[in-house]
Amino acid sequence: MNQYYQTIISEKTLYIVPTPIGNYEDITKRALNTLEAVSLIAAEDTRNTKNLLKYFDINTNLCALHDHNEHKKTNKLIIKLQDGHSIALVSDAGTPLINDPGYYLVQRCYAVGIRVIPLPGACAAITALCASGISSNRFCYEGFLPVKTQLRKKKLLSLLEESRTIIFYESTHRLIESLKDIIEIMGHDRYIVLARELTKRWENIYGASAEKLLNWILEDDMRRxxxxVLIIQGNHKSSKNIIGVKALYTLALLQKELSLKTAITLVAKIYGIKKNILYQHTLDKIKDDK
Structure with missing residues (x-):
């Protein structure tokens, strides 16, 4: 039996339908057929989805499903599905549920025995990763970094020893501050790729050390x-250096309040590292900074 078949829309089924992240031509034929054939489309922002549907001359009814109404709206959608309707879930752009609403709806569908069918399609994180030139065999997706500085630094610190490639989404308003925090926590030489406006007219992909990337962005406001999407190279240092990374970050914080000798003594006790190793690293860093 041929595993490939024509799109047939089933009753009592939720379809997860990816939409283009920029270029409308990236939508799949199956996605278009599904959006046209379902009873209802649940959209993160009906205004954005209306533009997409109008472009492809699709007239399916829409309803809003976003962060602020998902729990309340889900119960109504479940009733429609149980009554025999088919529903497509879409986000503003890309694959639904990737930093977008829909998790609760999908969870409830499984709880009441509603079938969920996912369609493959566009995803900014994966698109950026493929073009980054950074290892894509192992990676972790972390969504958006926290808005508040201390929480953002805490998140970055938790990923300090991560050897896999790290993927973040970032907003134009926080890009500079996030890069400064990355430099502080992960180092000025950590390699990062910024993928901006993917598949759109002003698409730009640029990779460099964290410090060089920050300076490049500061040269032109358009670059932020x-x-x-930020693609950060994983930590590939030896285990000896990895152990020292957190310790040295703590050392840098303590040095702001204490003498070098006292700071090194405390860090040595906290992390079980020999003091002479910390002293040597400090001397090496002074030489490198000259």
């Missing part, structure tokens, strides 16, 4: 505008 639009939808952005």
């Amino acid at each position: 505008r639009g939808e952005m």
Whole structure:
């Protein structure tokens, strides 16, 4: 039996339908057939989805499903599904549920025995990763970094020893501060790729050390505008150096309040590291900074 078949829309089924992240031509034929054939489309923002449907001359009814109404709306959608309707779930752009609403709806569908069918399609994180030139065999997706500085630094610190490639989404308003925090926590030489406005007219992909990337962005305000993905190279240092990374971050914080000798003594006790190793690293860093 041929595993490939024509799109047939089933009753009592929720379809997860990816939409283009920029270029409308990236939508799949199956996605278009599904959006046209379902009873209802649950959209993160009906205004954005209306533009997409109008472009492809699709007239399916829409309803809003977003962060602020998902729990309340889900119960109504479940009733429609149980009554025999088919529903497509879409986000503003890309694959639904990837930093977008829909998790609760999908969870409830499984709880009441509603079938869920996912369609493959566009995803900014994966698109950026493929073009980054950074290892894509093992990676972790972390969504958006926290808005507040201390929480953002805490998140970055928790990923300090991560050897896999790290993927973040970032907003135009926080890009500079996030890069400064990355430099502080992960180091000025950590390699990062900024993928901006993917598949759109102003698409731009640029990779460099964290410090060089920050300076490059500061040269032109246009370089921090639009939808952005940060791809950060994983930590590939030896286990000896990895152990020292957190310790040295703590050392840098303590040095702001204490003498170098006292700071090194405390860090040595906390992390079980020999003091002479910390002293040597400090001397090496002084030489490198000259």
